[in-house]
Amino acid sequence: MSYSMKLARLTALAAGLTLVASACGSGDSGGGSGDLAGKSFTVGSKEFTEQVILGQITILALEDAGATVKDETGTEGTALTRKGLESGEIDMYWEYTGTGFIEILGNSPEDVPKDPQELFDAVAEQDAKNGVKWILKTEANDTYAFAASQETSDSLGVTTISDYAELANSKPEDASLCAAAEFLDRDDGFPGVEEAYGFKLPDDQITEVDLNIIYTALPKADPCNFGEVFESAGQIPANDLVVLEDDKQFFPGYELALTVNDSVLKDSPELEDVLQPIADKLTTEELQKLNASVDVDGLPEEAVAKKWLEDNGLIG
Template sequence: MAGLLLSGCGLNSGSSLPLAVEPGIIQPVPELEGQTITVGSKNFTEQLVLAYLGEFALAAAGANVRDLSSIQGSSTARNALTSDQIDVLWDYTGTSWISYNGNNDPIPDARAQFEAVQKQDLERNGVAWTAVDYQVDNTYAFAVNKDAAKRLGVRTNSDIARVVAERPEEATFCVETEFASRNDGLPGVEQTYGFKADPSKVKVLTEGPIYQATAQGTCTFGEVFTTDGRIQSLDLQVLADDKQFFPRYNVGVTLRDEMLKRYPQLTQVFQPISERLTNEELMKLNAQVDVEGRDPADVARDWMAEQGLVKIPGQS
């Protein structure tokens, strides 16, 4: 089912699940007993946490789980799914709508966005969505530190245009490589909100340093993800997307359609996670990794056990 890899892609066959679990609310599923299922993820904290949540759920259901997390880049991870290198990938509706399917206009309503993504992904790519979580929306945002918010009087993305026009020396940005060029990133924000950032004042950084640079005032406006635990730990203020530019990025499980048809029971395995996971809960889990330095697998298993979804061997 999984493990046949394309040469030269940089992926390997995956490793075994690092921690053991026993069934809890998630019970063994006879159809999955002993079946090898490979779970992949992109290479940032939230994706690692989500991958392990899914892996522990599958293990409790009786599957033989292979871990192929931390794939670099959204497109590479999606290609790994469609080329049978992985079987399960937690993904985001907005990413599929904009990046994978090439749509330019996001759909503000979360359910309508999901339904459109579900239809297009199935028809165009043979990818099925299940266990979509409307309580989690990890969309883009701009954040500022509290000093900048007070000094510049910024609360919304519309205020960025005012700062660019009236105080250009303060209009500095820290963004990721993808965000700097994606049409659901900085170029789209500039068009929607009517400003043009000075290229010399746009710093392209990796995800982690952006939060610290924004907190320290190295840049005024930092690109963040709304479920990132560092927003709270660094006391950043998220600006409101008052023109609703950013797409909804609700999280859900993606699989090849033939996989879900073969094992429709996978929906009942993943659904209890989606029913319990919220933006606030996910932000706490992310913070345990990024702020406290805990391992994503430990964080995921502890949460699953706290929710009663699985049990940790040896614990009552």
């Protein structure tokens, strides 16, 4: 199943910036002098904030290198975005190694390499057979996590997922959970957590909601005490949430890397050199800041992407 969350695209100007936010998939733009002059690309992304920001960063960097770029960011869910890459509707998008290993390539969560580089290498090797190249592995890790408010964590004595499992078995009404549809369905999501930690939360204690709602619901403990989050979400510090320790290390690494159609990369090997400086700068902390600029401060993704590139000296 795919993420149900669709973030509203803002069209206001970001403070002091002159970049006007435009709708996703608005057509070709760019073109000029640079390492990629005369080249044309289509950049995609999934629909949630982080993915759209990453897509916009990529578009702006490619345009700065002289390419003409079509914007196809904002596709709903992993399955449809990946299908677009395989069919050639898009040429590239940023994906997560854990998602690639389990959700896309169909491996078992129990078989995920713990070392981030080993995981990347395994995904890259397997996916090469599908005509997809994985390049530009980053330090940024957007792994799944469980979170609660500090008050909930303290009052219920839950700081690890093992604590949560014990609570779910003894007092399931206190272990009420909010989660998005995809997390509730994926093997590396809630079903896998239940199996790994040895509990079964009753269905009536699970509320399926848009992912973005979870971060503001948890401080009120309404409609649930705990929720699915992504570790790179800017709303975690903004809402003073506590992330539960994954003490059995169930969740695999979800380091970011760029997935590119093999034929596109063969035709334009310069892509890697152009985008490498971006990959070098992407960390979990940087993603949190970027996400917070949109989800907390309300700025448009395009404007956030442009400012980040300029602040880091990545576009001229």
